[in-house]
Each structure stands twice: as C-alpha cells, then as structure tokens.
Amino acid sequence: MSQTVSATPSPARTRAVESSAVVAERPPYLWALGMGALVFALYALTLAPTTAFWDTSEYIATSHILGIPHPPGNPLFVLLARAWELLLVPFGLSVAVRINLFSALMGALAAGFWFLVAHRILAFFTRDEWVRRIGAGAAVLVSATAFTVWNQSNVNEKVYTVSLFTIALLSWLAFLWRDQVEAHRGRSDRRWHDDNMLLLMGYILALSVANHLMAFLAAPALLIFILMTRAQSLLNWRLYAWAVPFAVLGLSVHLYLPIRSGLDPIINEAAPVCSSIGEALQSIVTFGKSGCTDLSAALAREQYAKPPVSERLAPFSTQMANYFQYFDWQWARSIQGRIGYFAPGRVPLTLLFVALGLFGALEHWRRDRKSFAYIATLFGTLSVGLVFYLNFKYGYGQVQALGLSFDLSEVRERDYFFLVSFSIWGLWAGIGIAALWLRGIESFAGRSRAALLASPVLALALIPLVLNWPYASRRGDYAARDWAYNLLQSVEPYAVLFTNGDNDTFPLWYLQEVEGIRQDVTVIVGSYFNTPWYARQVRDLTRPCPAPNAWAEHPTRIVCQRPFRLDRAPAFYGNPARPTRTALPLSDGEIDAAIRSGMPQLPQEAVFEARGIRATLPAGMYLQPRDQFVLTMIKESWGDRPIYFAATTNLHRELGLDAYTARQGVAFKLVDPSETQGLVPMPQNQPYSPIFGAYLDVGRTQQLLWNVFKHRELINQPHWADDATRGIPTYYGYAHFALAEAENRLGNAAAAQRNAAQGERWMGLAER
Numbered sequence: 001m002s003q004t005v006s007a008t009p010s011p012a013r014t015r016a017v018e019s020s021a022v023v024a025e026r027p028p029y030l031w032a033l034g035m036g037a038l039v040f041a042l043y044a045l046t047l048a049p050t051t052a053f054w055d056t057s058e059y060i061a062t063s064h065i066l067g068i069p070h071p072p073g074n075p076l077f078v079l080l081a082r083a084w085e086l087l088l089v090p091f092g093l094s095v096a097v098r099i100n101l102f103s104a105l106m107g108a109l110a111a112g113f114w115f116l117v118a119h120r121i122l123a124f125f126t127r128d129e130w131v132r133r134i135g136a137g138a139a140v141l142v143s144a145t146a147f148t149v150w151n152q153s154n155v156n157e158k159v160y161t162v163s164l165f166t167i168a169l170l171s172w173l174a175f176l177w178r179d180q181v182e183a184h185r186g187r188s189d190r191r192w193h194d195d196n197m198l199l200l201m202g203y204i205l206a207l208s209v210a211n212h213l214m215a216f217l218a219a220p221a222l223l224i225f226i227l228m229t230r231a232q233s234l235l236n237w238r239l240y241a242w243a244v245p246f247a248v249l250g251l252s253v254h255l256y257l258p259i260r261s262g263l264d265p266i267i268n269e270a271a272p273v274c275s276s277i278g279e280a281l282q283s284i285v286t287f288g289k290s291g292c293t294d295l296s297a298a299l300a301r302e303q304y305a306k307p308p309v310s311e312r313l314a315p316f317s318t319q320m321a322n323y324f325q326y327f328d329w330q331w332a333r334s335i336q337g338r339i340g341y342f343a344p345g346r347v348p349l350t351l352l353f354v355a356l357g358l359f360g361a362l363e364h365w366r367r368d369r370k371s372f373a374y375i376a377t378l379f380g381t382l383s384v385g386l387v388f389y390l391n392f393k394y395g396y397g398q399v400q401a402l403g404l405s406f407d408l409s410e411v412r413e414r415d416y417f418f419l420v421s422f423s424i425w426g427l428w429a430g431i432g433i434a435a436l437w438l439r440g441i442e443s444f445a446g447r448s449r450a451a452l453l454a455s456p457v458l459a460l461a462l463i464p465l466v467l468n469w470p471y472a473s474r475r476g477d478y479a480a481r482d483w484a485y486n487l488l489q490s491v492e493p494y495a496v497l498f499t500n501g502d503n504d505t506f507p508l509w510y511l512q513e514v515e516g517i518r519q520d521v522t523v524i525v526g527s528y529f530n531t532p533w534y535a536r537q538v539r540d541l542t543r544p545c546p547a548p549n550a551w552a553e554h555p556t557r558i559v560c561q562r563p564f565r566l567d568r569a570p571a572f573y574g575n576p577a578r579p580t581r582t583a584l585p586l587s588d589g590e591i592d593a594a595i596r597s598g599m600p601q602l603p604q605e606a607v608f609e610a611r612g613i614r615a616t617l618p619a620g621m622y623l624q625p626r627d628q629f630v631l632t633m634i635k636e637s638w639g640d641r642p643i644y645f646a647a648t649t650n651l652h653r654e655l656g657l658d659a660y661t662a663r664q665g666v667a668f669k670l671v672d673p674s675e676t677q678g679l680v681p682m683p684q685n686q687p688y689s690p691i692f693g694a695y696l697d698v699g700r701t702q703q704l705l706w707n708v709f710k711h712r713e714l715i716n717q718p719h720w721a722d723d724a725t726r727g728i729p730t731y732y733g734y735a736h737f738a739l740a741e742a743e744n745r746l747g748n749a750a751a752a753q754r755n756a757a758q759g760e761r762w763m764g765l766a767e768r
Contacts, residue, residue: 027116027176031133036112039144042465043104048155048474050096050481053503053725054412056157057480057510058267060099063156064514065556066260067267071298075256076210077159095514096481099156106161107153110423111144113168118427120175121375124367126438131451135437138461139430142353145464146422147333148326148415150472158416159212166208166215167378167420173201174222174374178229195233198226202243206250214420217386221377228370254284258295264558266513266541271533272298294533303531306391313393314408322395323387326415330422332467336719342401349463356460357425360432375424383421390417396724411501412724426464433460471721478712483728484511486709487646488518490665493564493576495642496522496542496583496633497667500649503725513556520564522583522641526651529626535584535591542583542641570708572700579641583633594625608656610635612672615656627655634670643670647690647731659684661693663738665704666731668693680742691734696742705735705755715761719768726766733762 051057055069062069063081081102088098118136126132143149153161177197184194201222208215226233233239258274274280274292282291288300297303307313314322328346331353335346365372392410394402399409440454447453484507491497499505505525511517522542528534537558545551545560553559561579586594599622606617608631617623630651634643644667645652652661652668661668662679671679671694679695711732720726736759743752 025129028119028129028133029116031119031136032112032115035115035137035140036108039111039140040104040108042144043107043150043154044101046150046154046469046473046475047097047104048100048477050094050478051484051507051510051514052155052157052474052477053480053507053722053728054157055502055506056155057484057506057508058502059156059159060096061506061509061513062265062267063099064095065265065267067265067513067556068257068261068269068272069267070269071272071301071303073254073257073270073272073298074159074211076207076253077162077212079253079256080162080211081156096510100154103156103161104153106165107144107149110161110165110168111140113165113172114143114423114427115140116172117168117175118431120179121364121368121371121431122434124371125363125435131434131438131441134458135431135434138433138437138458139427141461142430142433142464143423143426145468145472146330146419146426147464147468147472148330148419149423149426150468151474152416152419154472155474160214160416160419162211163208163214164420164423166204166211167218168423170201170204170215170218170222171374171378173197173204174225175371177201178225178370181230195236195239198233198239199242199246203246203250206247207253209251210253210256214382214417217381218378220381221374224377225370225374228373248281248285251284252281254295254299255280257298258292261294264537264540265556266558267509268533268537268558269528270294270298270303270531271537309389309391311391313391316388318394318398319387319392320384322392322398322414323383323418325395325397326413326418327422327425329415330426330468331464333472334467334470349467352460352463353425353429356429356432356436358428358432360428360430360435363435364428364431375428379421379424379428382424383418386418386421390414412722430461433457470719476713478710479714479728480507481511482710482712482714484508485517486704486711487666488512488521489570489708490667490704491518491521491644491669492642493569493573494520494522494561494579495644496524496637497644497646498630498649498651499523499525499646500651501525501527503728504646504648517568519562526626526649529629530595530624532588532591532595535586535594535625535629536588539582539584539586539591542579544578544580544582570703572703579637581637581640583637583641584629585636586629586632594628597625597628599624608634611638612674613657613660613670615660617656630655638670644668645670647734648727659694662695662697663693663735664697664700665709666735669697671695680745682738682741690731691738692741696738698739698742698746701735701739701742702751705732705739705758715765717765717768720765729762729766733759733766735759736762 051060058069059077059081061067063078063085066078066082069078081099084102084105085095085098088101093101115136118139119132122132122135149164152158177194180194180197205216205219255277257272258280261268261271261273272292272295274283274295279292280295283295283299288296290296328350332346332349335343335349361372361376364375392414394404394409396409396411396413399406436457437454440457441450444450444453487497487504488508488511499508505523508523512519512521512523522538524538540558541561543560551559551562563578564573564576566573566575602617602619602621602623604619608615608617645661647666647668652658652670657670660671660673662671662676676695678697680698682692682694682696684694720729736755740752740755740759743755
C-alpha cells in the first residue's frame with residue numbers, strides 16, 4: 001500500500017487507471033465495517049425511542065407478534081425483524097427500540113457495502129489507497145445522511161432500508177464478480193466457478209421479493225453489467241438449471257403468509273389463507289396470477305386497485321416535479337420555505353449537490369464505462385423508471401402549492417419510495433468531492449502534504465449531516481405513541497372504537513399488541529370494515545371467552561375478548577362487567593351477503609332507530625358494507641359495550657349520529673338522549689365541526705386532558721416535521737377548545753380561559 005499520495009493524471013494526458021492494477025488487492029473490509037459502525041452510531045444517536053406515525057406501528061407490532069401487515073405481507077421483513085428483536089432481548093431494550101435498531105442496522109450495512117463499491121470505483125481514479133479510502137468515506141457520508149435515507153434508518157417506518165441494504169449488497173457482489181472475471185480472463189476452467197456469484201445474486205433477488213419488489217429493480221442494471229463484462233455467462237446452461245430451484249427456494253419464504261394466517265394472528269391483514277401448500281406455491285411462483293385466491297389477491301395487492309401505468313393519475317411531468325421536490329429535500333431539509341414546499345434558501349445547496357453528483361458521474365464515466373453503466377442504470381431505474389411505474393397522484397405538498405384539491409393528492413409524501421436513488425446520488429456526489437480533492441492534490445504537485453492542503457474540499461460531505469439533522473433526527477419523539485395512549489384512554493372499558501386510517505389506527509395496534517395497554521378496546525378501522533376477512537376478525541376477537549383466561553393461552557392469536565386491566569387504565573374506570581356477546585353478531589354467510597350487496601343507493605330517505613336515537617339517512621346515500629356493519633353493531637351490541645368514534649373520523653357524521661355523541665377527551669361516545677344527565681350541551685351547528693359533539697362530559701374530559709394524557713414536551717417542539725400529520729396537534733387543540741366552551745357555559749371563566757390558551761398552543765404547534 002502506498003503511503004504517499006499519487007496524484008491522478010489528467011484525462012487529457014492519459015486514460016483511467018488500469019483496473020488490473022487493483023484487482024488482486026484485498027478489499028478494505030475492516031474499513032467498510034468501521035464505516036458501517038459509524039453510520040450505525042449516527043442512526044442510533046438519532047433513533048426514535050418508540051413507535052412513529054404511518055406504518056411504523058404496523059410493522060413493529062406485526063414483527064413482534066408474527067402477524068401479517070398490509071399486502072403483499074412482507075414476510076421476509078417480519079421474520080428478520082422478529083429474529084433481530086429476539087437477539088437483542090438480553091440488552092433490556094424496549095421492543096420498539098429493538099426493531100427501530102433493525103432499520104438502523106440495515107441502513108448501516110448498506111453504507112458498509114456502498115463504501116466497498118465507492119472504494120472500487122475510485123480505484124479507477126487513483127492507485128493511492130488512502131485517497132481511495134477517504135474518498136469512499138466521504139461518498140458514504142453524503143449517501144447515508146441524505147434526508148430520506150437517514151429518516152428511514154432511525155425508525156422502522158417501512159421495509160425500504162432492507163431493500164437499500166439488498167441493492168448495496170448486490171452491487172458489491174456484481175463488482176466482485178467482475179474482478180473475478182478480469183482476474184481469470186482466458187481461463188475457461190474458472191468460468192463456472194466465477195458464475196457461481198451470479199447464482200448467489202439470483203437467489204438474493206428472489207429472496208428479496210419477500211421483503212419488497214424494490215430490490216428486484218436492480219435486475220436491469222445487473223443484466224447490463226453482465227452483458228458488458230462477459231455476455232457469454234448468460235449462455236451457461238448450468239446457471240439456469242440451478243437458478244430455478246434457487247429462485248423457488250428464495251420465493252418460498254412467502255409460505256409464511258398462508259401458514260401464519262391460518263393460525264389467526266391478531267393482526268392478519270387480507271387473511272391470505274390457502275387450503276394447501278401446493279395452491280400457495282402456485283400463487284407464489286406466478287406472483288398472484290393463479291393458485292390460492294386469498295393469497296394471490298394479497299400478493300397482487302388487489303385491494304389497492306391501482307390503474308395501469310398508461311392511465312396516469314397525474315401528468316408525468318408533474319410526477320417528475322414531485323420527485324425533484326423530494327430530491328431537493330435530501331441535502332438541507334432543515335432550511336424551510338413558506339410558499340408550498342419551495343425554499344429559496346435551499347436552492348444553492350441543492351444545485352451544489354446536483355453539480356457534485358453530475359461531476360462525480362462524469363468522472364466515473366470517463367474512467368470506467370462498465371461500472372458507470374451499472375450505477376447509471378440503477379439510478380435511472382430507481383428514479384425516473386420508478387416514477388413512471390408507481391404512477392402516483394399529485395404530491396401531498398404539490399396540491400397546496402398549486403392550489404388544487406386534496407382529493408387529487410397522495411395521502412402523504414412518498415419520498416421513501418425513492419430512497420435508493422437518493423442514496424446512489426449521494427455516492428456520486430461524494431465521488432465528485434473525492435475527484436475535486438484529487439484535482440486539488442494535482443494543483444499542489446511537488447509540495448509535501450499535498451493531500452492535506454487540498455483536504456478542505458472534503459468538508460462539503462458534512463453539509464447533509466449538519467443541515468438534515470434537525471428534521472432527520474427522531475430522538476425524543478413520542479408523538480405517535482402518546483397519541484395512541486391518549487385516544488385509548490379516552491374510551492371506557494370494552495369499548496368499540498372506530499378509527500379512520502393509518503395514523504389513528506396503527507399506533508393503537510402497537511400500544512395494544514406490544515405494550516399490552518387497553519387490549520380490551522376493539523379498534524375498528526373504517527377503511528378495512530368493507531372486507532369480509534376483517535368483519536370476521538372483529539366478530540371473533542370480541543366473542544366472550546369460554547373461560548376467564550382462555551385468551552392468554554395464545555396471546556398473539558384471535559381467541560376471544562381480552563380483559564380490561566385497571567392497572568393499564570385510569571382509576572376512574574373502575575371494574576366493569578364483561579360484555580356478554582360479540583360486537584358483531586353475524587354469521588359468515590351474513591357477512592358475505594353484506595359484502596356482495598356492494599354499495600346500494602337508498603331510493604328514499606331512511607330512518608335508523610336504536611335505544612332512543614333516531615338517525616336519518618338521506619335519499620341517494622350509498623350504504624357501504626361498513627355502514628351496514630356499524631348500524632348492526634349499534635342495534636345489537638350497544639349497551640352491552642360502549643361505542644366510540646375517534647376524533648379523527650367522520651363516520652358518525654356520515655351516518656347522522658352526530659346529535660347523539662358526547663366528547664370524552666379525543667373521542668366521541670355514542671349516547672342515549674335519555675342518559676345525558678351531567679353532560680353539557682354544546683353548540684348545535686350542522687354539520688357539527690370536529691370541535692364539538694352534541695354534548696361534552698366535563699369531568700371526564702378535564703381529567704383526561706390535564707391528568708391522564710401524556711404528551712411530554714411535544715407542545716413545545718420547534719416544528720412539526722411531517723405536514724401530512726399536522727392534524728394530530730389540532731385534535732388536542734379542539735378538545736381544549738370544546739372544554740373551554742363547556743366551562744364557559746357552566747360559568748367557570750378561569751377554567752375556560754386556561755383551556756382556550758392551551759388550545760391555542762396546540763394549534764400553534766400545528767402551524768410550525
């Protein structure tokens with residue numbers, strides 16, 4: 001290894017450094033391990049201490065109980081995360097921290113392999129080992145601190161860090177294979193041995209499908225790389241003979257879905273049960289085109305009903321603009337703007353990293369066309385190609401900037417789909433920084449310590465680390481966990497609680513299944529209640545237990561109604577009687593009939609009556625299966641157990657039940673008008689705003705807001721990082737405003753003023 005810097009000759013004077021000069025060198029695996037450890041330390045330092053909004057809670061909970069998340073089910077992720085969680089048990093960390101650390105591990109391992117890739121690319125720039133190692137370190141630093149890469153690696157919000165790791169691993173294996181081919185060129189006896197690496201890569205690709213299809217998108221780049229390096233490898237019949245069983249072996253991880261689903265885990269989305277292993281395998285190898293109906297539907301993600309890519313959900317130019325918006329976030333996310341998502345102060349830094357990436361890509365192309373073609377194809381597939389294939393609606397922030405309806409937008413920002421492209425661009429930007437450093441070394445030729453004199457340019461690699469930290473860090477973020485706690489504690493024992501979607505449902509699942517809090521509450525997400533499998537699960541989960549502790553024999557499976565525990569709830573809930581019947585007393589046939597009925601339109605006004613309430617359903621209303629199930633539950637089960645609607649849902653308003661609801665904390669309880677003594681009537685505006693129900697339980701709400709709820713220092717946070725969840729602090733604000741109104745009506749001016757002031761503070765957080 002050279003201990004002195006060897007400046008790279010100018011391309012005008014000589015061609016790139018010959019690859020054969022470095023093929024025989026041992027890759028710096030210890031350095032890669034060290035770089036991965038540093039990145040892991042960064043992610044651990046900024047790690048979320050608990051769950052977070054969106055899919056975090058779903059994946060933590062399903063990994064912990066070996067459940068099944070939303071289609072396609074991601075079985076490899078669930079199994080890997082559960083194994084990692086068990087490995088960390090001796091350290092005494094919480095379940096959420098352990099699984100968040102799994103995401104950090106995947107991001108850090110990706111950084112380690114990217115280090116090896118960048119180091120190998122820089123071998124075509126210079127033979128000096130120290131320059132290559134420091135340059136690769138700079139590239140990895142930029143790549144690992146790109147906002148979305150960092151933000152997804154310090155909380156287990158999605159499966160995409162596993163995909164990032166897989167693609168980085170495949171990239172390094174491809175580079176190793178090329179080095180073997182170069183070293184053994186002309187030796188026919190080594191061809192089959194070298195191509196074993198391709199077989200391994202094929203197996204990893206097949207296995208990765210059980211995590212997410214994203215990693216499989218590396219296939220086009222790998223194919224081009226093989227064709228450019230040694231095309232005749234693709235004519236090796238033995239490769240295909242072995243590839244089929246290896247591919248089936250990799251895909252067979254999907255068998256987890258029907259096997260575990262058949263055991264009725266508490267979270268069992270889409271219920272992909274099969275009658276036989278043969279049917280299941282047919283579904284798996286055909287990617288849902290045939291075989292077991294339920295598993296095929298889950299693997300094909302039929303419930304999302306995505307249109308063909310030819311039917312654009314937004315203009316392609318707008319979709320690309322949305323991608324560039326996300327790209328703009330990657331290098332200085334903490335610099336914010338006030339006009340939509342455009343931040344003028346961030347533009348110079350974004351342009352800087354565009355230029356560094358282009359410069360790095362150009363220098364890469366000039367020195368080694370094969371590895372450049374691989375990286376360029378990989379980047380193009382995972383950026384422009386992915387934009388075209390995913391075919392998203394307008395971005396969540398785009399509709400605000402363009403003044404369009406939110407109905408035209410995605411429900412949240414989708415930058416996480418593109419994190420691999422941001423990671424790759426970060427590598428190129430880092431290579432560009434290393435190339436600038438080498439040019440600086442050239443300019444100091446003939447002077448000692450040339451590398452040191454030129455090294456200030458390396459500080460450019462620190463920009464994303466410094467300017468992304470305030471928004472990428474999740475340290476001290478308990479917002480989602482505390483929201484779940486506060487919502488669950490707003491309802492009485494054995495309540496049915498209707499929610500709206502991901503953010504008011506998944507954190508509740510986490511709290512119930514991971515922390516064991518308020519498992520007596522039946523959380524029903526309205527968007528799932530139109531499916532037969534979910535209706536059956538609700539019915540079975542609320543059946544009375546044949547024996548007091550029957551549920552505890554299989555705590556991760558649907559057995560029967562789980563009990564109320566006073567040690568996990570406010571003392572004022574006392575010791576209630578258990579429900580005597582299921583919340584949804586319908587047979588499988590009756591549930592199927594409701595689903596088959598579709599969405600009948602009411603030909604005339606209809607009236608629904610139960611226990612003193614009288615709700616009017618207007619003529620022309622489409623009655624979804626969900627609505628039929630809700631009305632059945634009110635008619636058959638209300639009184640045996642309380643019924644609540646989360647403040648985040650409009651379901652009670654849609655069914656004309658607003659006049660029969662009383663606010664308790666951040667939930668609305670369905671009440672019989674004859675049993676409203678002690679409740680304060682609220683303003684009767686129609687339709688009711690999210691602030692008021694018809695009544696407010698002052699004593700209960702006051703206790704909840706001021707003595708029971710947990711939100712730590714959330715109200716004092718300098719900013720709310722995720723625009724799509726800004727509604728969360730407003731729900732706290734609405735609760736305080738409603739309590740202020742009730743206190744005013746009771747003549748308690750001081751209490752009213754106190755709550756109004758607290759409400760304003762919450763609304764202020766929503767605007768920061």
